[in-house]
Amino acid sequence: MILGFIGTGHMGSSIARALHQQGIHRFLLNNRTKAKAIAIKEEFGADAEVAPLEEIAAQADIIFVGVKPTDMDDVLRALPAHHGIIVSMAAGVSLQEIAEVLPNSRIIRILPNTPVVVGAGITLATFDGSFTPEEKEAFFGLMSPTGRMIEVGEDKLNPGGVITGSAPAYLDYFIDALAEAGVNMGLSKEEATEYVLHMCRGAVDLALSSTKSPRQLGDEVCSPGGSTIEGVKVLLERDLYGLVRDAAIATYQKNKKMR
Ligand SMILES: NC(=O)c1ccc[n+]([C@@H]2O[C@H](COP(=O)([O-])OP(=O)(O)OC[C@H]3O[C@@H](n4cnc5c(N)ncnc54)[C@H](OP(=O)(O)O)[C@@H]3O)[C@@H](O)[C@H]2O)c1
Known part of the structure; x- marks a missing residue:
């Protein structure tokens, strides 16, 4: 060919x-x-x-x-x-x-x-x-x-493309932010980044092979009264879902004006 x-x-x-x-x-x-x-x-x-x-x-x-x-x-x-x-x-x-x-x-x-x-x-x-x-x-x-x-279908291409084509950048920033959090707690940036990357790969592999939704798997990590739920509470109180939705919509709107 x-x-x-x-x-x-x-x-x-x-x-x-x-x-x-x-x-x-x-x-x-x-x-x-x-x-x-x-x-x-x-x-x-x-x-x-x-x-x-x-x-x-x-x-x-x-x-x-x-x-x-x-x-x-x-x-x-x-x-x-x-x-x-x-x-x-x-x-x-x-x-x-x-x-x-x-x-x-x-x-x-x-x-x-x-x-x-x-x-x-x-x-x-x-x-x-x-x-x-x-x-x-x-x-x-x-x-x-x-x-x-x-x-x-063509109508799904643009919204789908936001969360597949552009969102790798969002995830890369999340990875970097989490690695920076590790630095704040005493890790080097290199080791923190390596840990986060492997954590992401494992979490994704688990979610892909599981019949449970990512949200259910996340909830399972949050033992009642445990430490993980304290961190998740901060993400939700600061409106993680709203923030990510707004980022995706901003990308989507810009795509529509890109000609
Ligand atoms: N990057 C992503 O993650 C991603 C994801 C999904 C879709 N896309 C789409 O993929 C396309 C390319 O994106 P990209 O990130 O690869 O951009 P890019 O790195 O800027 O590549 C675009 C290339 O097109 C060349 N070009 C522009 N006008 C041309 C012409 N008249 N004749 C021949 N070559 C020409 C540019 O040449 P110069 O070297 O002269 O600038 C440049 O090398 C875009 O339509 C984008 O929406 C990208």
Whole structure:
């Protein structure tokens, strides 16, 4: 398969790297600042070339467009007619908007997240009406080195993308804040960060393998009259749920204005 990548920034290059591990595809790479595409080409060796949009449109079976939503119009209008599949990562740019500019292409929208770099991403995907169940399955197979793939309706893509695509940043800040709390209690930042990261991984693995909800598992840690509930009470008194909800809504609203 020939895979085109237009926009080899953080997300485009992460997905290209994950797919390159399969060792069976050819990559045509294009980035506004050419040096970024050249760097990936050098990493991939003979499997990749830096190519103009014309060549990508003519040859690629699938074109991944990894530019910011504000740059989507420029790219879509500059891309010559393409008769393959366009995979857009841009939050807030609808299937219909893309189809209006590229009527000959079939379109998939995806919202990946940064853990795709280590094959542990979650990517939400929505397909235009032309894809059969077998074609969707084949696309998920192609993307499997990036992590979990989930098909959603287009209306779920933006809210889902907030809590999968943007929220890794919230969690990273929470991890750092908890590590800082450890420093306040006498740990070094390095050891506190290591403890918190492993705690998070364990808590998530437990929640994923359990039939209980995360809230039930949290309640089980809070023995009545014990020490954990004292900490949880502080989080709830300071409106943890409201704070997180407001953060997610702020991201969601901004996504809607990003064009
Ligand atoms: N990062 C995430 O966690 C995440 C999660 C979900 C979805 N996404 C989506 O993924 C897309 C990319 O995000 P990102 O974080 O990877 O951004 P990024 O690192 O800024 O990458 C965007 C790349 O697009 C290139 N570009 C811009 N205009 C171009 C053009 N006309 N032709 C070719 N290349 C062009 C930029 O080139 P320059 O080097 O010249 O700037 C840059 O390398 C966005 O639509 C974003 O909404 C990102």
